[in-house]
Amino acid sequence: MTHTFGYVYKFVYRIRRPGLDVEDVKMGTQMLIRSIQMSNLADDYWRLHSKRQITSSSPLSSLSPFIDSIGVMRVGGRLQNSSLDYNAQHPVILPRKHPVTRAIILDLHRKNLHSGPRALLASMRLQFWPIGGRKTVSAATSKCIICFRAKPQLAQHLMADLPKDRVNATSTFMVTGLDFCGPFCYKTGVRSKMPVKTYVCVFICYATKAIHLELVQDLSTQAFFGALKRFILTRGKPARIWSDNATNFVGAKNELAELRSLFLSGPHIRAIEEFCLEDSIEWQNPADLEVLTPAHFLGTFPLVLYSEPDVTNLNFNRLDRWQRIAYLQQIFWSRWREEYLTLLQQRSKWRTSKPALQVNDVVLVQNDNLPPLKWPLARVMELVPGSDGVARVAVIRTATATTRRAVRKLYVLPKQDLVESPGLPTGGECSVMPQPN
Structure with a gap:
């Protein structure tokens, strides 16, 4: 753009010197900016041109602007006695929203190695003064692809609304979410051996947010199966497990025979896998009535719970020992619904x-x-x-x-x-000037 207006400057003033030099580019750029100021800042420009005071409502009223000897509007300011050069003392004023202003900002943005808005504005004000300051610079650089990719x-x-498993009362770890965190490094007993990476498998109860941690040696499917076995033997068999689409979890679908053996409840238990929309896997296991097995004693509760009748409306002193336990459990879940679930109404983000x-x-x-x-x-x-x-x-x-x-x-x-070029006038004739030999 500056080179184009360098040729425009030579054409207007009939300079027959071949090629472009620095002075042609400089004067052509000033011609371009002057025409922009005369069209986009017309009221202030012509007031200053006729030696009148600009209005107090103008965005330039605090800058004490003036028009220099070649007709470009500059900042008057208060830095005339400073050691800055002339362009920094009296920078050229640029309109707020104009393609040329945006082009100048992006050019300096690239020359300054994609600096931030504050640093870019400080560098720009050594030569130009964009109206709007940091907002104008930020609006121009906000669509820089390189800056966006860096941050x-x-x-x-x-x-989204909470899923059904999060807002319905279930036993602890009956519906579980799991994920891996790490890696963590630990040192073995051998002094010269390098630290070994290890991971932690995190099991989270959907209803109560209880957390169970299992140490895992690596990210393989076999290591995950070992952690899942230890979790089931400690907390009981969950009805549903949710996980993301990690490789070690996906690899489990190819080993369903080994997964069935984890539940210790006979061949009538089926393992069902469903891939969910949001890159997650749901492992489902239908609960059936089952005979007494060692798994009932290894867990903290039976694998299948009998539904107790509602005893909350009865006198607590009339209840026997087991009914009192059921009463306390039902009161707990009643308070869970009334006091805890209401805290989940608001969207935190x-x-x-x-x-x-x-x-x-x-x-x-x-x-x-x-x-x-x-x-x-x-x-x-x-x-x-x-x-x-x-x-x-x-x-x-x-x-x-x-x-x-x-x-x-x-x-x-x-x-x-996309900035469309304005329509050019048609008609007339432009002859090419002969170049000197």
Whole structure:
């Protein structure tokens, strides 16, 4: 743009010197800025041009602007006695929303190695003074792809309602969620041996938020089965287990025969796997009446509970010992429904929906093993809405495959504004000046 107006400057003033030099580019840029000021800041420009005072409501009233010898409006300011050069003492004023202002900001943004808005504004004010200051600079740099990839921002959607398993009373660990955390390093007894990585399998009760921890040597499927066995022998057999789509959990579907042996309840128990929409796996086990087995004594409660009659409306002093235990359990779950569940009404985060993900959006796919600048790009092919109509899962196409990912792992790249060139006048004739030999 500056080189183009360098040629415009030579054409207007009929400079026959071949090529461009620094002075041509400088004067052409000033010609461009002067025309922008005359059209976008017309009221203030012509008031100053006619030696009148600008209005107090003008955004330039605090800058004491003036027009220099070549017709460019500059900041008057209070730094005339400083050691700064002339351009820093009296920077050129730029309008708030103009393609040229945005182009100048982005050019300095790249030259300053994608610095932040505050540092960029300080560097820019050594030559230019954009109206709006930091807001104008932030609006121009907010759609920089490189800056976004270095610090991606998640597309926010409304927090979903709690699932059925979270809001209904069940026995402890009857419905369980599990995940791995780590790695943690520990040193063996051998002094010269390197520390060994280990992990912790976390089991969380959906109803009571009770936590059970199991130490796991690695991330293999066999190690997970060992942790699951120890959990079942300690806490009892859960009716449903929820997990994410990790490799060691998915590998379990190929070893269902070994999984059936964990439940110790005969061949009539079936293990059912269902892949859920949000990249999670649900392990279901229908509860049937069963005979007494050693598993009843290894757990903290029977694998199948008998439904006790409601005794909360009876006089506590008339109850026998077992009825009193049932009374205390029923009172506990009654208070759980009335006092605990009401605390879960509010949404702690994701309270409002930002612009939703759309088909054909280009996104960054989060990869915890890579820095953000190396996250792969993908295009959204399809959105999978939930029961409330909010899409929390998307079908994406990467450079190698098509897969499903949770929306919380996708970062939408900012859309670039397309600036249309104004229409050029038609008619007339422009002759090419002959170049000197």
